[in-house]
Amino acid sequence: MKISINRLKAHLNLTESPEEIAALLTRSGLEVEGIEAFESIKGALEGVVIGEVLTCEKHPDADKLSLTTVDIGEENPSQIVCGAPNVAKGQKVLVAKVGATIYPTSGDPLTLKKAKIRGHVSEGMICAEDELGLGTSHAGIMVLDTTLPNGTPASEFLEISQDDVLEIGLTPNRADAASHLGVARDLKALLGRDINLPAVPEFKIEASAPSISVEVENSADCPRYAGVVITDLKVAPSPTWLQNFLKSLDLEPINNVVDITNFILHDLGQPLHAFDAAKISEGKIIVGKLPKDTEFITLDEKKRKLSGEELMIKDPKGGLCIAGIFGGDESGVSDETTTIFLESAYFSPDIIRKGSQFHGLKTDASFRFERGTDPNMPVYALKQAVKLLQEIAGGKVASEIIDVYPEPIQDFVIDVEYGHVNRLIGKKIDPSEVKSILESLEIKVENETEKGFTAIAKPYRVDVTREADIIEEILRIHGFHQVLLSENLKTDFLAEHPVKDLNKLQYRLTEILSGQGYFEIITNSLTKPAYAEKSGFLDAAKSVEIYNKLSEDLGVMRQTLLFTGLEVLARNINRRQTDLKTFEFGTVYQKQEEGYKEERKLALFLSGNRSSESWLEPARPFGFADLYSTVEKLLEKLNISVGDISMVESAPFAYGLKLMLGQKEIGTIGLLDDKILKLAEVRQDVFFAELDWDLLCKKASGLKSYQEISKFPEVRRDLSLVIDKSVSFDQVKSVGIKFGGKLLQRIGVFDVYQGDKIEAGKKAYALSFHLQDQENTLTDKVIDKTMSKLIQAFENEVGALIRT
CATH class of the missing domain: 3.30.70.380 (Ferrodoxin-fold anticodon-binding domain)
Incomplete structure (x- = not known):
């Protein structure tokens, strides 16, 4: 967000440098990311002044040159050799003095030096339009119509603007600061100065025009809608000061009507929209929705299909504008427009955000509406805009202000205790300072007692709704730098740090396994009771039986991921997909003497060939080492070192290994016994690993130790x-x-x-x-x-x- 220092000075008296202002704002939470110098004309025509041609004679040695003397407000006139065909005695001209640097419309900058041209001294340059970067004309020098005294800087005559512009990284919660007025409010509190809010201009009807009525279909979507009819407008380019203001914010001036709406938006934070009144069917504005898939052409001439959920400004024939986001192409202001309906509203942030996201449209208006604007601002902003339209575009008020506001939005009422203020800030702040800070932020303090008070925050402070928010406001104006750190830091709560995100941990291992060619499977937690009864390593008495079972095949909860995984392998093998690498993260269940136990496991399966046969080499079947190396990689990624490893030669394995971590078993790896494979109807060798995922998550560490690579050989x-x-x-x-x-x-x-x-x-x-x-x-x-x-x-x- 860009903020003009010049415009800030219109709201309050600022004597500080831009750097000092930036430091103040950053300290209070409005982080200034940069300061840019703005000049409406590059170089601001420094060293260029108004001069008067006193004499003009033909150069004796050049037909196309003239010898002139020019009064530039100094003690003696300057002699200048000029090549322009239109130079003449008595003209008021722009003169670049010796030492001035000018920036032509095309070409490199030029620094003027005292020179001799065909034997005659030339002390400067009488300038053409393109030589000063003011346009493209080079037909002759610029001849001025002015009574300003000779020597007056050209910047004064041409109203050249110089400004410093702050680039503020506005956080989403500070919707109140999305304008020059909002930033000025913070500076008012920080500097203890009065703010100069423009007075409410006199409002009276001056002309007549067809009336416009307003209907709001849902006040929850649009709590307030205001508007006024302005007629006798002359759409034209904006005055220089307004164009310069917009250019300083990187906005392109369009015409006086649109530029005024943009000025109000950036100055007061209230978006406005101007409709060509002649294009509003039946003189009726309706705020509501249109059916899904309705086609609507926006100002950028793109045809868009509506979702049916976005808020629309429409008339009886159809859409005029996507409310708070983007205007319609057909109802926009053009050079032929003479009468407008000027809208100023407060829309629900939620509905604007949804519409903006659906259409992928991020505009200056939606930026403010979706964060929350000031519901008390629409009419005030409307009157300020009307005043400018009268002054700049010759407009006349042709209606009363329409203000549909059935249920006014209330202030936020917040109870605050001084004890909480001091505890959260970390130091005791005098109640008188607390009150002074809050009132400087336009937050009223009522019902004061020794214990606390009631704070009344205006609805434009959408970020101040709780006691903690009030305390934050006190702290940022009091100054974070004034809260000293204690010599003995302490905390009220100790927790494992950093907190592990188990979903991210699982996703990380999933990526590793997928990268090695494994496919993830997800199997049913319900399984056959026969597996536990016939496996030889599971206790059937510990199976969790389902009371309302749909079938015997889904009669109990699984105690291991083994058999449901083997069912997947069997299904693939029966369909001639015999080379298989799969894994599953899943939960297993057991009945205990009291209650039940749930554990999360990670299962890995390898079966078939690691590589298919080819003319280069025969098929190579998977081996134990293939699965063990995968497990090693997973443990390495989790930064877990295995302790004891022992042989396993009991069900469900023909042979395998048991991995320990201290006294706890991490898991087992091995070749499955033929009896187990037969039970699951699998007809080829399978290597299987089942790891304790709960234990791995608990022991996993993202902290690895590294050392510099040795300079000495191994x-x-x-x-x-x-x-x-x-x-x-x-x-x-x-x-x-x-x-x-x-x-x-x-x-x-x-x-x-x-x-x-x-x-x-x-x-x-x-x-x-x-x-x-x-x-x-x-x-x-x-x-x-x-x-x-x-x-x-x-x-x-x-x-x-x-x-x-």
């Missing part, structure tokens, strides 16, 4: 260990981590051998050890010492034989 050493078949790699890895010290970065296994070349009951692991020092280059001596320590540990801890 070293790899390999060992081959012969160990008992009962010793897992996890046990070997734990020994390595324990005895490898800070130099050991990671351990990998790149070969496993079991066969007749080693002792029965044994297996051989080929392991890689990656060593790195963060501070020094590793030497052979340090490497050998570390590896010797590891060899001894493997021999002692897991009974390993080191193969050489």
Whole structure:
């Protein structure tokens, strides 16, 4: 939102610099994002003055040049060589003095210097229109019709505007500040100065015109609607001051009528709309709705289909304007318009917001209406607009002001306690200052007691409806900078920080799984009782039975995601879709001695081939490692490190692993037993993992530790260990981590051998050890010492034989 400093000065006396004003506003909650200098003519014609040609003679050495002397208000006339064909003695002209910089309509800026032209001194330039950036004409110099004294700055004669414009990042709650008047109200409170609100102009009927009647079909959508008929208008370009004001706000002037409505909107915050009265059928304005899919052409000449829910300004024939958003093409003001109906209303923010969103139209009017305008402003703004139309467009009032306002909107009445004020602000503020601040913000203070008071806020303060809002108003004017921080900070409540968004956490893992080719499934929480009865690992007594079951197949709540997931696999396999990667987030249920238990789980299924057969390679079936690596990636993303890992060789697995985190089980992974597959009628191998999603959510952390990449090289050493078949790699890895010290970065296994070349009951692991020092280059001596320590540990801890 742009705010003109010049216009602010019309509302209150400002002596502060734009930077000081910006700092004050930002401190009070109206954040100024930037300050721009505005000049209606680039450079503001600084150094260009009115002059009078005293003498004019032909240049002796050039047919197309003239020698002139020009009075520019200085002690001695200036001699200027001029090439314009129309220069003559006695003319009033615009002269760019030596040292002035001018900005032509086209081309680069030019700084005037004292020069010699064909042997004669020239002290400046008598200027044409295009040389000053005032237009495109270069037919001759500008000849002025003025009585202003010589030496008068050109900016004064041409009413050139110079301004500083504030760019305010207006927050949605501060609808009251969406105008120059609104910003001036805050400055009034901050600076303790009176505001100069224009007086209500005299209003009287001066002419006659066809009358306009108004009907509001639903006062909830339009609580107040006002208007007046103005006739004898002369639609023309606006005066310079009005055009400059609009240009400073990056608005394009259109004509005097439309420009006046835009001026009132940005000055007072009240949107207005002008209808060509001749185009209002039967002289009747109706505020209501039109049927869905009605076609309506807006001012931008686009044909739009109505939703049937937006509020319309219409007449008996059809739509004239999308209320509070955008005017209609047929009823707009044109150069031929002589009589208008000028609208000033208060619309419900909700209905304007819905209409604006439906049509994708964001206008200056909708910006204000959908946030909440001042219901007490329409008639006042209307009278100010009428005054300008009389002065600028020659208009005459042709009707009384129509004001449909059946149920006036009431002020906000808020009880406030001084104790709450002091507690929320963090310091004690004298009641007299509290009252002074609120009254400077036009918030009345009534029913004062030692304990508190009643605040009466006007309805344009849509953001001040609660005690906390009143306290915020006190604080922002008193000044946040005046509330000192305590030496001992404390809080009344301690909570886990940051709060985890479990939906985002689940979505993050869903993205990872989808990226690896998994498909998400969602299965029924009701399942067959037979699964628990025949599975061998579920307790049928703990099944939650449904009383009003629709069938036996949907008779109980599931205790695991396994069987409902296998049903999905079976259905796909039966339809020759045999290569499957699926996952499901779901809830499982169990009956307990008292009540029931619900837990959320994450299930993963792999079945079929990882890659199809081709001329390059044969089909490769999924293996245990494929599923385990997926689980590792998920845990890594959650920043969870697994503790103990143990073998599982019981239902539902033929073989698998149990993952622990401390004393709690994270989940299990493995190849499903044939009996389980047969129970679910699945006819191919399935690898399955079920993880405790509730536990994972609780332990998940977004905080990871990082360190600078080492400048020193990594070293790899390999060992081959012969160990008992009962010793897992996890046990070997734990020994390595324990005895490898800070130099050991990671351990990998790149070969496993079991066969007749080693002792029965044994297996051989080929392991890689990656060593790195963060501070020094590793030497052979340090490497050998570390590896010797590891060899001894493997021999002692897991009974390993080191193969050489």
